[in-house]
Amino acid sequence: MTATTRRTGLAAAALGCALLLPLTLGGCGLTSGSPMVDDVRPGSIGQGLPLKGADLTVASKNFSENIILGQIMGLAFKAAGAHVLDRTNIQGSIGAREAVKSGGADGMYEYTGTAWITYLGHDTPITDPHAQWQAVVDADAKNGITWLAPAALNNTYALALNQANEKRYGTRTLSDVARLSKSDPAAVTLCVESEFAARNDGLPGMAKRYGMDIPASRIQKMDGGIVYTQVSGGGSCTFGEVFTTDGRIKAMNLFVTQDDKHFFPNYNAAPEINSAAMRKYPAIREVLDPITAKLTNDVARELNARVDVEGQDPHDVARDWLVSEGFIRNG
Structure with a gap:
């Protein structure tokens, strides 16, 4: 998989999925999905079940890191009391992005550089990571997408x-x-x-x-x-x-090696949430913020290696990490 398809997924199939999304959620893997049935409980997040009764759908792109992040989001929602539908592993960025934008999914982890350059159409990245994130937050608000706090994880x-x-x-x-x-x-x-x-x-x-x-x-x-x-x-x-x-x-x-002149764009991971879902369930922020704050490049390398090198299932990797960090508990 090339750099572009891995991170931005501009394949024809993904574009076709984006064009179909306003008409239907069928095809492109968007109706395939299944409920998360894990017996998980609040740890340091989800105390008081702030998402009890919520029906939330999580999405991701179709490469290991993003699938793991989608599983992390879904399990966190589940531990906080939500009923969660797993629609991770959507082909290409555009399909996953449009699922969240249209309401076919409620949230996923996206990358700031991808949003700024691919979705929002800018040619020049912003050097400062926080300023890049804030620019995406401001620009995407009109698209019905709310960005939560970014991770140090920078997949560049x-x-x-x-x-x-x-x-x-x-x-x-x-x-x-x-x-x-x-x-x-x-x-x-x-x-x-x-x-x-x-x-x-x-x-x-x-x-x-x-x-x-x-x-x-x-x-x-x-x-x-x-x-x-x-x-x-x-x-x-x-x-x-x-x-x-x-x-x-x-x-x-x-x-x-370090990019000491900051040439490459920042691709910090952050939750992007459908704004209507965010207004309905504002507790999403308090559930995800502490988890995102723990996501670093070192953490990502370890989790990705468990999938890509050791052959473990992304769902199991996500759950094990959340439990080991004390964010959730097994039921």
């Missing part, structure tokens, strides 16, 4: 390398990579997806912002999954394009 692009190469070259930031590309050109080889190699918000823009001097002969294009194995094994590339919350970073013990 980065370059990573294995620990041995990090110790050898000392490249902790992208500025360090740029300096290395000039002082020791042979040391800098890149493995990237084809799309990242061509996009202005990918390799060309990054190289320009940081003044990297990397000839085409030292750039290899390949499937995203192969990038991780090439970097980990010290194969054909020193550095590879990664997503900052990918579970393989933890599993393969990779070092992620």
